[in-house]
Amino acid sequence: MNQNVRQGTPLVEMRDISISFGGIKAVDHVTVDLYAGEVVGLLGHNGAGKSTLIKCLSGAYRADAGEIRIDGRPVEIASPRDARALNIETIYQTLALADNLDAASNLFLGRELVTPLGFVDETRMEAETRKIMARLNPNFRKFNVPVSALSGGQRQSVAIARAVYFNARILIMDEPTAALGPHETQMVSELIEELKRQGLGIFLIEHDIHNVMKLCDRASVMKNGQLVGTVDVAEVTDDDILGMIILGKKPARAA
Amino acid sequence: MAQQTTNLDPSAGPVTRFLRATEIDTRLLGMVAALILIWIGFHLYGVIVNGNGAFLTPRNLWNITVQTASVGIMACGMVLVIIARHIDLSVGSVLGFAAMAMGMFQVEWYPQLVGLGHWTIVALTVLLGLVVGTLIGAFHGWLVAYRGIPAFIVTLGGLLVWRGAAFLLARGRTISPVDANFALLGGGPYGSVGATWSWMVGLAGCGAVLWLIWAGRRNRQRHGFPQRPMWAEYVLAALGCGLCIGTTLVVNAYPWPRGIVAQYAAATGITVPEEGLFISHGFAVPVLILLVVAVAMTFLMSRSRFGRYVYAIGGNPEAALLAGINVKWMTVKIFALMGFLTGLSAVVASARLNSATNALGTLDELYVIAAAVIGGTSLAGGVGTIYGAVLGAVVMQSLQSGMVLIGFDAAIQNIVVGIVLVLAVYIDTLYRKNVK
Numbered sequence: 001m002n003q004n005v006r007q008g009t010p011l012v013e014m015r016d017i018s019i020s021f022g023g024i025k026a027v028d029h030v031t032v033d034l035y036a037g038e039v040v041g042l043l044g045h046n047g048a049g050k051s052t053l054i055k056c057l058s059g060a061y062r063a064d065a066g067e068i069r070i071d072g073r074p075v076e077i078a079s080p081r082d083a084r085a086l087n088i089e090t091i092y093q094t095l096a097l098a099d100n101l102d103a104a105s106n107l108f109l110g111r112e113l114v115t116p117l118g119f120v121d122e123t124r125m126e127a128e129t130r131k132i133m134a135r136l137n138p139n140f141r142k143f144n145v146p147v148s149a150l151s152g153g154q155r156q157s158v159a160i161a162r163a164v165y166f167n168a169r170i171l172i173m174d175e176p177t178a179a180l181g182p183h184e185t186q187m188v189s190e191l192i193e194e195l196k197r198q199g200l201g202i203f204l205i206e207h208d209i210h211n212v213m214k215l216c217d218r219a220s221v222m223k224n225g226q227l228v229g230t231v232d233v234a235e236v237t238d239d240d241i242l243g244m245i246i247l248g249k250k251p252a253r254a255a
Numbered sequence: 256m257a258q259q260t261t262n263l264d265p266s267a268g269p270v271t272r273f274l275r276a277t278e279i280d281t282r283l284l285g286m287v288a289a290l291i292l293i294w295i296g297f298h299l300y301g302v303i304v305n306g307n308g309a310f311l312t313p314r315n316l317w318n319i320t321v322q323t324a325s326v327g328i329m330a331c332g333m334v335l336v337i338i339a340r341h342i343d344l345s346v347g348s349v350l351g352f353a354a355m356a357m358g359m360f361q362v363e364w365y366p367q368l369v370g371l372g373h374w375t376i377v378a379l380t381v382l383l384g385l386v387v388g389t390l391i392g393a394f395h396g397w398l399v400a401y402r403g404i405p406a407f408i409v410t411l412g413g414l415l416v417w418r419g420a421a422f423l424l425a426r427g428r429t430i431s432p433v434d435a436n437f438a439l440l441g442g443g444p445y446g447s448v449g450a451t452w453s454w455m456v457g458l459a460g461c462g463a464v465l466w467l468i469w470a471g472r473r474n475r476q477r478h479g480f481p482q483r484p485m486w487a488e489y490v491l492a493a494l495g496c497g498l499c500i501g502t503t504l505v506v507n508a509y510p511w512p513r514g515i516v517a518q519y520a521a522a523t524g525i526t527v528p529e530e531g532l533f534i535s536h537g538f539a540v541p542v543l544i545l546l547v548v549a550v551a552m553t554f555l556m557s558r559s560r561f562g563r564y565v566y567a568i569g570g571n572p573e574a575a576l577l578a579g580i581n582v583k584w585m586t587v588k589i590f591a592l593m594g595f596l597t598g599l600s601a602v603v604a605s606a607r608l609n610s611a612t613n614a615l616g617t618l619d620e621l622y623v624i625a626a627a628v629i630g631g632t633s634l635a636g637g638v639g640t641i642y643g644a645v646l647g648a649v650v651m652q653s654l655q656s657g658m659v660l661i662g663f664d665a666a667i668q669n670i671v672v673g674i675v676l677v678l679a680v681y682i683d684t685l686y687r688k689n690v691k
């Protein structure tokens with residue numbers, strides 16, 4: 001899209017990240033960055049290392065080597081709590097919801113609102129949940145049932161609400177539309193545009209090449225744990241990106 | 256949890272409408288109905304076959320409350336363990352070990368320092384039991400969480416280890432009698448609080464019910480949530496207060512036996528009138544302990560972050576981890592709490608028996624797990640309530656007491672309890688399917 005967005009210090013820099021499991025290099029010296037107000041797609045086959053890379057940023061894994069910088073400052077992300085403290089929010093492919101709890105409990109899980117005496121303030125959490133859901137998914141009514149009783153789209157909106165509510169600056173979305181119908185996919189797309197306008201930086205793991213072309217500003221392609229390359233989506237075609245994913249070759253034009 | 260919107264569909268039947276408006280858990284209702292059926296069934300059986308209905312008498316009901324206490328206290332902890340997708344098979348043996356440690360301490364070791372009957376004995380003994388239970392529980396939790404050994408195996412090992420350790424502590428002897436003050440914690444005529452204090456407890460319970468209803472209503476109002484209709488609030492208040500006052504009436508209707516009255520009269524210098532003296536038992540101390548535990552644990556599970564995390568871990572351990580919950584440390588805390596409650600149960604059980612024996616608590620783990628499961632705790636994790644577990648313990652105890660009263664022998668008792676357990680879980684499975 002526009003080069004001028006990407007000026008100054010990147011919001012996130014992941015430099016030379018490596019992580020291996022039992023001798024297999026899941027991520028092998030990968031460097032990616034992300035600017036505020038930009039969507040960077042992470043592409044690649046299953047097992048290419050996208051999710052693993054991103055879990056180093058969300059605190060689920062710890063990189064063996066490499067450096068993560070937020071606003072140019074090196075940071076230590078040892079746990080999901082650390083990531084949250086840096087305003088990094090993640091929407092996992094599995095949504096990471098506790099199925100037996102209701103929407104409000106999931107939204108505030110690990111960050112419950114409490115009364116002055118330190119008890120969980122259920123009514124206030126429900127009130128806040130109603131507020132944010134009114135914005136994200138006005139048809140949402142099922143506030144008092146376990147999320148296992150919700151549809152895929154409703155569950156997705158709970159997971160998104162969780163990220164949005166806590167003022168994420170950096171949002172990681174792992175295939176947010178994989179389980180959704182066309183209408184709900186549209187809803188998520190609009191939300192991504194909206195969040196981008198608000199100046200969030202978004203890492204989007206996505207398989208659907210059309211979504212990538214539509215939503216992303218840049219795309220970083222991974223293969224076998226290594227970075228094939230990062231391209232400006234506006235300067236390449238679908239076929240170029242598919243070539244990167246399948247053949248692991250960077251198109252000549254964008255080199 | 257905050258409850259369902261009360262949209263009163265006029266086409267629904269009166270029962271459905273009543274349940275929706277009052278927001279009473281239908282599962283709870285089913286359990287209460289089953290309990291009442293058991294009670295009436297045993298009573299009628301006694302009336303018809305033995306010509307004497309002994310079940311629905313203050314004496315028997317009072318006894319059931321006392322006998323429920325030990326298993327009920329542990330069931331409150333077992334609910335957490337099972338919700339978090341674990342199991343604790345060691346509670347019976349840990350109870351035996353803690354009771355034996357307390358027995359040795361209060362009878363053989365500590366009195367040598369301070370003399371028999373010293374006032375500090377009871378406090379230090381109880382403290383010792385609680386600490387021993389908590390440490391053992393925490394150790395089990397550590398093995399499960401940080402060493403990755405399945406809870407089933409850790410606590411199966413614990414079942415053998417702690418029973419054996421209890422034997423070694425006293426070389427198999429029975430330690431008896433325990434400290435006189437300590438024995439009061441087990442109930443009995445002197446270990447009960449009497450009519451006046453029982454009324455205080457009953458009325459306090461009533462007050463708590465009214466306050467909860469009022470506070471809940473005010474809270475919903477403040478956030479503009481839908482309210483229950485006024486009549487439903489009145490029904491709930493009446494049911495809650497009725498339960499508190501009814502229970503108080505029952506425990507107060509059971510008088511001290513003549514022998515104890517005579518002994519008491521002689522000790523205090525009152526003359527017993529011709530027609531006898533009616534001194535109420537009132538709530539027994541172990542029952543009050545169970546009540547306090549149940550209320551505190553309910554509060555913990557519904558209003559604290561800790562409780563929230565226990566449910567979250569059971570619902571989806573990975574989600575809990577990604578939400579920044581320290582799942583391993585939580586596991587240690589859950590098992591430590593289970594151990595603490597087991598220590599407390601050991602106090603109640605050994606005080607009630609007035610001795611510490613090597614067999615104390617044998618098979619308790621099974622009754623405790625059964626109570627939790629009958630009370631609606633799902634072995635798949637994530638689902639369960641404290642009140643359900645306590646009610647489950649009452650159901651189990653009612654069955655056993657009832658069968659003793661009508662003269663079933665031990666073999667048949669086991670068969671019936673086993674069948675009821677399987678049946679209860681089967682009905683629960685059907686119920687959950689229907690709800691979905």
